[in-house]
Structure formats: structure tokens, C-alpha cells
Amino acid sequence: MNEFSVTILGSSAAVPTSTRFPSAHIVSHQYKPFLVDCGEGTQIQLRKNQIRFSKIDHIFISHLHGDHFFGLIGLISSFNLLGRKKVLHIYAPEDIKQVLDVQLAVSKTQLNYQIKFHFLNFDSKELLYENNKLEVYSFPLKHSIPTCGFLFKEKPHPRKIKKAALKIYDIPDLAFEGIKNGLDFVNEVGDIVDNELLTIPGAAQKSYAYCSDTAYSESLKDYIKDINLLYHECSFMENMRSTAESKMHSTTLDAARVAVEVGAKQLIIGHFSARYKDLVPVLAETQTIFENTILASEDLKINI
Amino acid sequence: MNEFSVTILGSSAAVPTSTRFPSAHIVSHQYKPFLVDCGEGTQIQLRKNQIRFSKIDHIFISHLHGDHFFGLIGLISSFNLLGRKKVLHIYAPEDIKQVLDVQLAVSKTQLNYQIKFHFLNFDSKELLYENNKLEVYSFPLKHSIPTCGFLFKEKPHPRKIKKAALKIYDIPDLAFEGIKNGLDFVNEVGDIVDNELLTIPGAAQKSYAYCSDTAYSESLKDYIKDINLLYHECSFMENMRSTAESKMHSTTLDAARVAVEVGAKQLIIGHFSARYKDLVPVLAETQTIFENTILASEDLKINI
Numbered sequence: 001m002n003e004f005s006v007t008i009l010g011s012s013a014a015v016p017t018s019t020r021f022p023s024a025h026i027v028s029h030q031y032k033p034f035l036v037d038c039g040e041g042t043q044i045q046l047r048k049n050q051i052r053f054s055k056i057d058h059i060f061i062s063h064l065h066g067d068h069f070f071g072l073i074g075l076i077s078s079f080n081l082l083g084r085k086k087v088l089h090i091y092a093p094e095d096i097k098q099v100l101d102v103q104l105a106v107s108k109t110q111l112n113y114q115i116k117f118h119f120l121n122f123d124s125k126e127l128l129y130e131n132n133k134l135e136v137y138s139f140p141l142k143h144s145i146p147t148c149g150f151l152f153k154e155k156p157h158p159r160k161i162k163k164a165a166l167k168i169y170d171i172p173d174l175a176f177e178g179i180k181n182g183l184d185f186v187n188e189v190g191d192i193v194d195n196e197l198l199t200i201p202g203a204a205q206k207s208y209a210y211c212s213d214t215a216y217s218e219s220l221k222d223y224i225k226d227i228n229l230l231y232h233e234c235s236f237m238e239n240m241r242s243t244a245e246s247k248m249h250s251t252t253l254d255a256a257r258v259a260v261e262v263g264a265k266q267l268i269i270g271h272f273s274a275r276y277k278d279l280v281p282v283l284a285e286t287q288t289i290f291e292n293t294i295l296a297s298e299d300l301k302i303n304i
Numbered sequence: 305m306n307e308f309s310v311t312i313l314g315s316s317a318a319v320p321t322s323t324r325f326p327s328a329h330i331v332s333h334q335y336k337p338f339l340v341d342c343g344e345g346t347q348i349q350l351r352k353n354q355i356r357f358s359k360i361d362h363i364f365i366s367h368l369h370g371d372h373f374f375g376l377i378g379l380i381s382s383f384n385l386l387g388r389k390k391v392l393h394i395y396a397p398e399d400i401k402q403v404l405d406v407q408l409a410v411s412k413t414q415l416n417y418q419i420k421f422h423f424l425n426f427d428s429k430e431l432l433y434e435n436n437k438l439e440v441y442s443f444p445l446k447h448s449i450p451t452c453g454f455l456f457k458e459k460p461h462p463r464k465i466k467k468a469a470l471k472i473y474d475i476p477d478l479a480f481e482g483i484k485n486g487l488d489f490v491n492e493v494g495d496i497v498d499n500e501l502l503t504i505p506g507a508a509q510k511s512y513a514y515c516s517d518t519a520y521s522e523s524l525k526d527y528i529k530d531i532n533l534l535y536h537e538c539s540f541m542e543n544m545r546s547t548a549e550s551k552m553h554s555t556t557l558d559a560a561r562v563a564v565e566v567g568a569k570q571l572i573i574g575h576f577s578a579r580y581k582d583l584v585p586v587l588a589e590t591q592t593i594f595e596n597t598i599l600a601s602e603d604l605k606i607n608i
Contacts, residue, residue, distance in 0.1 A: 015382045018351035040378040041345040049320035064379045074344040074374045078319045095410035102406045106368045106399040
């Protein structure tokens with residue numbers, strides 16, 4: 001079983017509250033943490049959640065509204081103070097570079113490690129990162145400034161060899177890798193055994209999509225589908241639809257509709273306006289359209 | 305009795321921990337809050353301590369190391385989102401302006417209120433602000449980049465009129481203000497009554513001085529004296545003196561010596577290195593020289 005989880009570090013919209021931090025998530029796959037957005041206080045939340053700074057090599061910033069990036073300079077500075085040497089990859093809008101450069105310059109900070117910037121493309125879906133088990137894509141959202149969502153998608157898992165087949169066909173260890181990847185087996189006398197007879201499908205590919213901040217966008221279904229867990233922002237309840245639309249944010253029902261349209265198995269809503277002290281009605285309204293919805297909250301960890 | 309207090313919002317040195325935020329203090333005088341330094345997460349700490357954003361009109365930034373200013377842009381943005389219209393005064397090193405300008409520009413934020421910058425002078429003591437009861441001064445500290453401390457000092461309190469004098473000399477209401485401010489009383493027939501006969505001294509002038517970050521500086525006694533409460537940084541214990549000196553920070557004993565030299569009544573130490581999980585030995589070492597010492601901790605409020 002592959003480890004694949006999301007930990008919410010901040011669930012607040014623009015203005016934080018005494019209990020809600022601005023946006024930041026840790027997506028962990030095979031115990032490798034990826035940081036998605038980095039609002040003010042992210043490093044404190046990472047500490048609280050015992051996520052080791054030294055394990056973070058990739059940071060994804062969806063857009064340059066302050067509640068999604070004001071914590072980045074602090075984290076980068078702490079990495080430096082803690083002696084980081086290895087490269088840090090930042091996937092973000094191009095202007096992030098000058099935000100960091102100015103603040104490093106005025107504080108007379110010379111980083112002892114390299115930052116490799118990967119600037120986002122806001123026009124189409126794009127592969128940003130891959131390793132042998134995971135791919136990370138950006139895709140365009142619909143907000144007041146250029147904004148991307150991120151899709152974390154497992155690569156196909158290898159097929160599993162049936163125990164019985166091992167005995168029947170006397171398969172040598174050397175052939176395992178090929179068979180798991182779908183090859184037929186050819187034995188010593190040249191008989192071909194069809195892969196279907198030898199294997200069962202591997203675990204299903206799981207996926208997580210992060211959509212914050214965005215107005216309702218019907219294009220999302222072109223970028224993401226059959227998502228195991230969809231995070232969709234939900235800044236407002238339905239009675240504030242006109243405010244949501246003017247600010248290019250989503251309501252409860254917008255988030256729920258997207259969950260239906262992209263075939264999400266589960267929806268997690270977040271980025272709540274500070275006006276909602278009690279989130280029970282926010283959840284209830286979303287569940288009128290998409291029942292398998294949960295509320296984001298600080299330090300909540302969800303296994304995908 | 306004048307209200308005069310300090311609330312610690314952050315007690316950590318450069319790298320925050322899961323329980324310690326970077327530097328920020330609220331100095332409150334007559335229920336008017338002044339923010340001193342603004343490390344990352346200050347706005348969240350203000351919320352937790354129920355300090356209303358709208359009451360803050362003056363922010364003092366000691367120097368441009370990130371743990372003292374990374375929270376400023378977030379606070380300024382929140383002020384804006386919450387509809388602030390009135391002027392905000394920022395007393396800080398000159399480069400703070402470009403830090404804010406760049407981040408407001410990339411996030412396409414137009415502030416709906418004015419920021420009036422007052423750039424610090426690092427060569428001499430300077431009056432930054434006064435109202436009819438309080439003066440705030442900056443004074444030079446000794447750190448690796450230009451850094452100021454801040455002195456909050458009450459103006460002389462008016463003298464108090466003796467109850468007995470009111471009866472004996474039949475003083476009209478009109479004359480009270482002058483007598484409280486030290487004038488003699490001249491009665492209807494022209495007799496002069498000496499102020500000393502009419503009044504007793506007003507309450508003592510109280511003061512608070514903030515010294516972070518700094519190496520031990522013998523010049524401090526030239527800038528501040530007879531301080532009711534001295535905050536002095538104490539990044540390290542004595543066995544790390546060489547590290548403290550190379551980074552231009554103070555040890556326990558440095559802080560205690562300054563407290564003695566400036567005639568402080570009480571010392572509060574803070575800006576603790578993240579290496580100190582347990583602060584009891586830090587306090588004990590400081591108290592070997594200056595007994596009336598307390599430890600800074602998040603959300604601690606001290607009445608002066």
C-alpha cells in the first residue's frame with residue numbers, strides 16, 4: 001500500500017483568525033512531503049505537525065495573493081539558518097522571485113543552498129514534476145489574478161503476480177519485473193504464457209487535486225477526473241453568491257458541483273471566510289449536493 | 305493609575321518552534337496598543353490575544369532581520385481587507401518600504417489607507433512619537449545590521465491637589481489644571497500660595513525599554529536609565545558566549561549586566577535560541593546577576 005495523505009496546515013481565507021491559519025497543505029506520497037501554498041505561519045504549522053523541514057524539496061505556490069505566499073520567505077530563511085545545502089524547487093508565478101530577492105537583500109541574507117524556480121503556465125495543464133511513482137501537474141483556475149491548481153496523481157502501479165502462477169509456471173526471479181509491468185512470460189522451452197494468466201491488476205492509481213482560489217469553473221473537468229480526494233475552496237455560503245462572484249471565489253454549492261463534475265470520491269472544502277465561526281452550516285449546505293464532503297481544519301490529516 | 309503593560313506575542317530567536325513565535329510585543333499605554341517588531345505570525349498572535357487591529361496606529365520595527373519583520377506585510381494586508389481608512393505610522397529602517405511595495409505590487413493590492421513611514425536613525429537617541437502622556441524614543445543597539453531599541457517613557461504625571469488645601473484656600477475649579485502642573489495659586493485678594501503647600505507629587509513616571517537584537521553594549525546606560533521594565537534579548541546561555549559574540553547577540557549574563565547598569569527594576573529576557581527546550585536554566589543563570597528577572601513567553605502580559 002502506498003502512503004498518500006494530505007495534512008491541512010491552514011484553512012482560512014484571506015484574513016486569518018485566532019484558530020485558522022492561511023492556506024498551506026502538505027501532500028505526502030511515500031513519506032515524501034510536498035508543500036502546497038505557504039501562507040503566513042506555515043513554518044510554525046510544520047513544526048506543530050512534526051514535518052521535518054529537511055524533507056521538503058518541492059514547494060508549489062498557486063498564485064500571488066498574500067494568504068498563499070507570505071510564509072515562504074520565513075520558511076526559506078529558516079531552511080538557511082538550519083544549514084540546508086540541497087536544492088529547493090519552487091513552482092510558482094514568476095514574480096515570486098523578486099519577492100524573495102528583495103527580502104533576502106534587505107536582511108543581508110546569503111542563501112547557502114540553491115533555489116530552482118519553475119514558473120507556472122496559466123494557459124494549460126502542465127507536468128511539473130515526476131518521480132517513479134508520482135506525477136504533479138498544474139492546471140488553470142479562474143481567479144482575479146493568474147492562478148493554478150495542482151494535481152497529484154500516482155503512476156500506474158505494477159501488476160501483482162498470482163502466487164499460484166509462480167508454482168505452475170516455475171517463473172525465475174529475473175522475470176518478475178517484466179511480468180509485473182505487463183510482459184508475457186516465455187519459459188525455457190519457448191512456451192508463451194499470457195500475462196493475464198499470471199497477474200492481477202495492481203492497486204488503483206490514486207489522485208488528489210487542489211483548487212484554491214477559484215470561482216466555479218466548468219473547465220476543471222477537462223483537467224482533472226476520477227479524483228480520490230478533491231480540495232476545493234469554499235470561501236462563502238450560498239447567500240453570499242454575489243460577493244463570491246465579484247471576488248472570483250466559490251460558494252459551498254460551487255465546490256459541490258465541481259466535485260460531481262470531476263467525479264471526485266471525496267471532497268474537502270476550505271479557505272473559509274473569517275466570518276464563519278461555526279462551519280457546521282457550511283458543511284451542511286455543501287452536502288446537499290455532494291454528501292461525501294469534509295471540512296478542512298488545522299492539523300487534520302486525511303489518508304487518500 | 306495609568307494602564308501600562310507589555311504583552312509578549314513572540315519569544316523565539318531566528319527560527320520559530322512549535323510553541324514560540326518570532327519577535328513581536330504589544331506595548332499598551334492608556335489602552336492604546338503600540339506594536340513593537342512584527343515577526344511572522346504576529347497577526348495570528350494579535351487575534352489570540354484579542355487585540356483589535358483597528359486600535360493599532362503605530363508600528364515600530366527594530367531592524368530588518370526576517371524574524372522581526374516578516375509578519376508586517378500580512379498584517380498590513382489584513383488591515384486593508386478589514387476596511388482600514390486611517391493612517392498607519394511605521395517607524396523602521398528605510399528598506400522596509402521596498403519590502404512592502406514589492407509584495408503589494410505582485411499581489412495587485414492597492415491599499416485603501418495611507419502608510420506614513422518614519423525612517424530610523426541609528427546614530428543617536430531620537431524622539432519618534434509623543435502624545436500628552438507618553439514619549440517613544442529609538443536608540444542604537446549593537447548588532448550585525450543597523451538596529452534600534454525603543455524606549456516607552458511616561459511624561460511627568462500632574463501633581464495631586466491635597467484635599468485639605470481645597471478647603472483652606474477656597475480654590476476655584478478653573479485653577480486646578482494650573483496648580484496640578486506646578487503653578488502657585490493667587491487668591492482673590494492677591495495672596496500667593498506656594499504650590500508645595502497645595503499639592504503632592506503625581507505618580508512616578510514609568511518606562512519600558514526594548515533591546516532586541518544586540519550584543520552586550522555598555523552604551524545602553526547612556527540612552528536608558530531607571531527603567532521599570534527592561535526587555536533584553538538573551539539568545540544564548542553563557543557556555544555559548546563565542547557563538548553569541550560572533551552573531552552579535554547576548555547571553556544570559558550580558559542581559560543581566562545591562563539590567564544592573566541601566567538601573568532596571570525588573571528584567572524580562574526573550575529571543576531564545578530554538579535549542580533551549582527548557583528555559584529554567586536560562587532563567588537561573590540570568591538570576592545569578594539580576595534576581596528580578598522573568599522569562600518572556602507567548603501571550604504573557606506584564607503590568608508595568
